[in-house]
Amino acid sequence: xxxxxxxxxxxxxxxxxxxxxxxxxxxxxxxxxxxxxxxxxxxxxxxxxxxxxxxxxxxxxxxxxxxxxxxxxxxxxxxxxxxxxxxxxxxxxxxxxxxxxxxxxxxxxxxxxxxxxxxxxxxxxxxxxxxxxxxxxxxxxxxxxxxxxxxxxxxxxxxxxxxxxxxxxxxxxxxxxxxxxxxxxxxxxxxxxxxxxxxxxxxxxxxxxxxxxxxxxxxxxxxxxxxxxxxxxxxxxxxxxxxxxxxxxxxxxxxxxxxxxxxxxxxxxxxxxxxxxxxxxxxxxxxxxxxxxxxxxxxxxxxxxxxxxxxxxxxxxxxxxxxxxxxxxxxxxxxxxxxxxxxxxxxxxxxxxxxxxxxxxxxxxxxxxxxxxxxxxxxxxxxxxxxxxxxxxxxxxxxxxxxxxxxxxxxxxxxxxxxxxxxx
Amino acid sequence: xxxxxxxxxxxxxxxxxxxxxxxxxxxxxxxxxxxxxxxxxxxxxxxxxxxxxxxxxxxxxxxxxxxxxxxxxxxxxxxxxxxxxxxxxxxxxxxxxxxxxxxxxxxxxxxxxxxxxxxxxxxxxxxxxxxxxxxxxxxxxxxxxxxxxxxxxxxxxxxxxxxxxxxxxxxxxxxxxxxxxxxxxxxxxxxxxxxxxxxxxxxxxxxxxxxxxxxxxxxxxxxxxxxxxxxxxxxxxxxxxxxxxxxxxxxxxxxxxxxxxxxxxxxxxxxxxxxxxxxxxxxxxxxxxxxxxxxxxxxxxxxxxxxxxxxxxxxxxxxxxxxxxxxxxxxxxxxxxxxxxxxxxxxxxxxxxxxxxxxxxxxxxxxxxxxxxxxxxxxxxxxxxxxxxxxxxxxxxxxxxxxxxxxxxxxxxxxxxxxxxxxx
Numbered sequence: 001x002x003x004x005x006x007x008x009x010x011x012x013x014x015x016x017x018x019x020x021x022x023x024x025x026x027x028x029x030x031x032x033x034x035x036x037x038x039x040x041x042x043x044x045x046x047x048x049x050x051x052x053x054x055x056x057x058x059x060x061x062x063x064x065x066x067x068x069x070x071x072x073x074x075x076x077x078x079x080x081x082x083x084x085x086x087x088x089x090x091x092x093x094x095x096x097x098x099x100x101x102x103x104x105x106x107x108x109x110x111x112x113x114x115x116x117x118x119x120x121x122x123x124x125x126x127x128x129x130x131x132x133x134x135x136x137x138x139x140x141x142x143x144x145x146x147x148x149x150x151x152x153x154x155x156x157x158x159x160x161x162x163x164x165x166x167x168x169x170x171x172x173x174x175x176x177x178x179x180x181x182x183x184x185x186x187x188x189x190x191x192x193x194x195x196x197x198x199x200x201x202x203x204x205x206x207x208x209x210x211x212x213x214x215x216x217x218x219x220x221x222x223x224x225x226x227x228x229x230x231x232x233x234x235x236x237x238x239x240x241x242x243x244x245x246x247x248x249x250x251x252x253x254x255x256x257x258x259x260x261x262x263x264x265x266x267x268x269x270x271x272x273x274x275x276x277x278x279x280x281x282x283x284x285x286x287x288x289x290x291x292x293x294x295x296x297x298x299x300x301x302x303x304x305x306x307x308x309x310x311x312x313x314x315x316x317x318x319x320x321x322x323x324x325x326x327x328x329x330x331x332x333x334x335x336x337x338x339x340x341x342x343x344x345x346x347x348x349x350x351x352x353x354x355x356x357x358x359x360x361x362x363x364x365x366x367x368x369x370x371x372x373x374x375x376x377x378x379x380x381x382x383x384x385x386x387x388x389x390x391x392x393x394x395x396x397x398x399x400x401x402x403x404x405x406x407x408x409x410x411x412x413x414x415x416x417x418x419x420x421x422x423x424x
Numbered sequence: 425x426x427x428x429x430x431x432x433x434x435x436x437x438x439x440x441x442x443x444x445x446x447x448x449x450x451x452x453x454x455x456x457x458x459x460x461x462x463x464x465x466x467x468x469x470x471x472x473x474x475x476x477x478x479x480x481x482x483x484x485x486x487x488x489x490x491x492x493x494x495x496x497x498x499x500x501x502x503x504x505x506x507x508x509x510x511x512x513x514x515x516x517x518x519x520x521x522x523x524x525x526x527x528x529x530x531x532x533x534x535x536x537x538x539x540x541x542x543x544x545x546x547x548x549x550x551x552x553x554x555x556x557x558x559x560x561x562x563x564x565x566x567x568x569x570x571x572x573x574x575x576x577x578x579x580x581x582x583x584x585x586x587x588x589x590x591x592x593x594x595x596x597x598x599x600x601x602x603x604x605x606x607x608x609x610x611x612x613x614x615x616x617x618x619x620x621x622x623x624x625x626x627x628x629x630x631x632x633x634x635x636x637x638x639x640x641x642x643x644x645x646x647x648x649x650x651x652x653x654x655x656x657x658x659x660x661x662x663x664x665x666x667x668x669x670x671x672x673x674x675x676x677x678x679x680x681x682x683x684x685x686x687x688x689x690x691x692x693x694x695x696x697x698x699x700x701x702x703x704x705x706x707x708x709x710x711x712x713x714x715x716x717x718x719x720x721x722x723x724x725x726x727x728x729x730x731x732x733x734x735x736x737x738x739x740x741x742x743x744x745x746x747x748x749x750x751x752x753x754x755x756x757x758x759x760x761x762x763x764x765x766x767x768x769x770x771x772x773x774x775x776x777x778x779x780x781x782x783x784x785x786x787x788x789x790x791x792x793x794x795x796x797x798x799x800x801x802x803x804x805x806x807x808x809x810x811x812x813x814x815x816x817x818x819x820x821x822x823x824x825x826x827x828x829x830x831x832x833x834x835x836x837x838x839x840x841x842x843x844x845x846x847x848x
Contacts (some may be wrong), residue, residue, distance in 0.1 A: 010632070010645075011636055011645070012447075012450075013444075013450060013459075013460045013463065014450055014451070014454045014460070014601070015449070015454060015604055015607070016447075016603070016636070016645070017447065017452075018442065018444050018447045019442075019443065019446075020442050022439075023436075023441065024439065026438055027440075028437035030438045030439060032436065035437075036437045036438070036439075037437065037466075038464065038465065038466055038472070038476075039436070039464065040464055040465075041463035042461075044634070051577040052462075055479070070613060070635060070637065071614045071617060072614075072617045073633070074633060075635075077687060092801070103612075106612070109614075109615055111614055111615065111618050112618070113735055114614045135615075154818075178824065179438055179781065188530070188532040188600075189494060189496060189536040190495045190532070190533075191532060191535065193497070193537050194535050194537055195497045200497065207847075208434070208498075209497070210468070211494060211498060212435055212440070212441075213494065214576075221435070283714070283715025283716065283727075284708035284709070284715060284727050284729065285708070285712045285713075285715075285716075287703075287708030287729040288707055290707070291706075291708060291731065291781075291820075292709075292816070292817065292820065294782070294783055294816055295784075300731050301731060301734070301735060302729055302730050302732060302735035303708050303727075303757075304727070304729070305701075305711040305728070306548060307715065307721055307724050307751070308651030308721070308725045308726060310725070310769075310770065311725060311726035311769060314769075315739065315768065344739065345734075346734065351787055353642075357715075359718055360718070360719075389555065391555070392718055393578070393716065396716065411736070
């Protein structure tokens, strides 16, 4: 069962926004066993929308569109769909009442433009939108289903989960798509591929392997499409068990969407332990990662972004002499930062970073990309030097992920796993 | 001049990653006057890549592909392109040496898979990649240009800026695409559209208006494609000047891709002033936004993520009695946090947030989404209450942006612009 996703809006084509809708829709469809074979983004123009529909209906049973349903002139999706399916726009009384009520609650006038939101093509099934004024619409023709959803992410998400997925599951007899991903650290992609080549070559044909490299980890994904879920899951688990024998020490986790900070959060909550962070070069990125998780206050006590030397001394109690002797980017300062914030916060664990994120500020002994990471625990303080590249954004991301992963490995008592320098 | 962007990778189609590459590429092309008329995402399959190329070359002079250039078996783009253009893969000595050197610096073995990275189609122009092992490739046929870039974002970005754009500008006589966006706050989309209808209806045909609603603002964009830059800019400025007469009080800023933290950074650097931040509900997101900018140390002194009450007292000097009497989410605590971090850091300005990000933790008087923001200046401390929605991620994002924007408006002496509650 194949699907195409079409996102509509000039803002996507000029790069003014990043399209996150299609990734969400993909995950929903995939989970239900519908394979997305293509995504298209087109502008707010009638002929572009028609062209994308023609193209997509050639080989897909399901087409999901988002965007272009607002009340303003630049939004053309609804009229275009009505014409495409030879339908007439008529007022839907339920939508009319919902929009009227929603606007009155928010103190917004129910004007002519909003009234138009209640017009829908007469042959479609209306999917009520309780978060906005544009309803979703479900069209069927010749065994194909075309669904049009608003582009505002939280409106689209609610409609996908509450209306579209239940209807698709009822409408089609679906098989499963199964994906499972493991996370490896410590081997470069080419070395990893060479190491696991015998295993990879012996994979059964219905399992697809993908390598997903990122600055701080390489993930391996096995996928089975349009299959029986139980059989596929068993096969994937067997294969990953075999893989673990080959590269066990380099496998640091499973991914079911779990991020490294989520793993640490689970470990800390299980053990009723707390953490504090002291950040120089990561500038708040580590604290942000933890506090973005709901319920972070159960284990996250505080963070200090000690960007200036004065802040390192005043807020964390770093010794001015150590700073003068070793410089801010040093093992000693990283350790004192971690110990300082652990003490001040009264936390069980602390993580600290100090480094040169770039693009300038490096020296021959401490080039841009040099980062010291320290973890302080009730028993000891451990520091490690990383040498990343020249790009500021990347260095911040890698140092943040590595620092959190270092705490994770220490919590799991697995910090001794041998890895390359700069890969943690 | 039209272009299509093709992103390649199963991880995009199953929704495992959000494609940010195509937005970046779109912006580069648009800035140079090349109009992206479509984006396509396809899987790592030869026939899908070929189909996407056939489809795109029908009506585009330029096609940019990303992804599928890694050293592993699942990456098929290079071989597919070689066949598509009837070329043979041959070793490129320069790439070979670059890869060898890069790996040796990182202590990674130069194995057979990495050596394959130096094979390129014999008729293409190689675009050297100094950040990774996969070179970019530039193909020409029948007046069309097809460029293949690695999918790793920072490798792709450097190649776009340093290799692809200069070559495209040299290869084609380009006109300009001009986009300019104003930010409005305080009017619902339908009301805004009704208010500016006379202005919108009188726009010249070559100017395209788009409405971009988001949780905290509605942006209006005027675009002119394939035109003379100066004429278009003058026309857009004239139109926006006329618009200002209609809805002046609701226009709060211009957007030229500049983020709100970049505006604040420029203002602070110009005036040689410094800032410190104290964050509770935003959890380091404000510090992160500032420190992600190169050169942040010129004006950013420190941040404190005082998640626990103890941290608010110990690190920021918030009065325990104030906390007990008014609660952590209150005007008084926000003000003391801002004043405390300003004093401790010795900064000119300070920003503080305290609120309930959700999804739980609310009460009837202080529902989830309630955030107090305070800004302390050398003269005064100003606080403002915002009431956002139920979604944690959005609340953190809105509160961070609003807090930085509040500082911006204060720096510009424009904080009095009348807006609805919760819209800043």
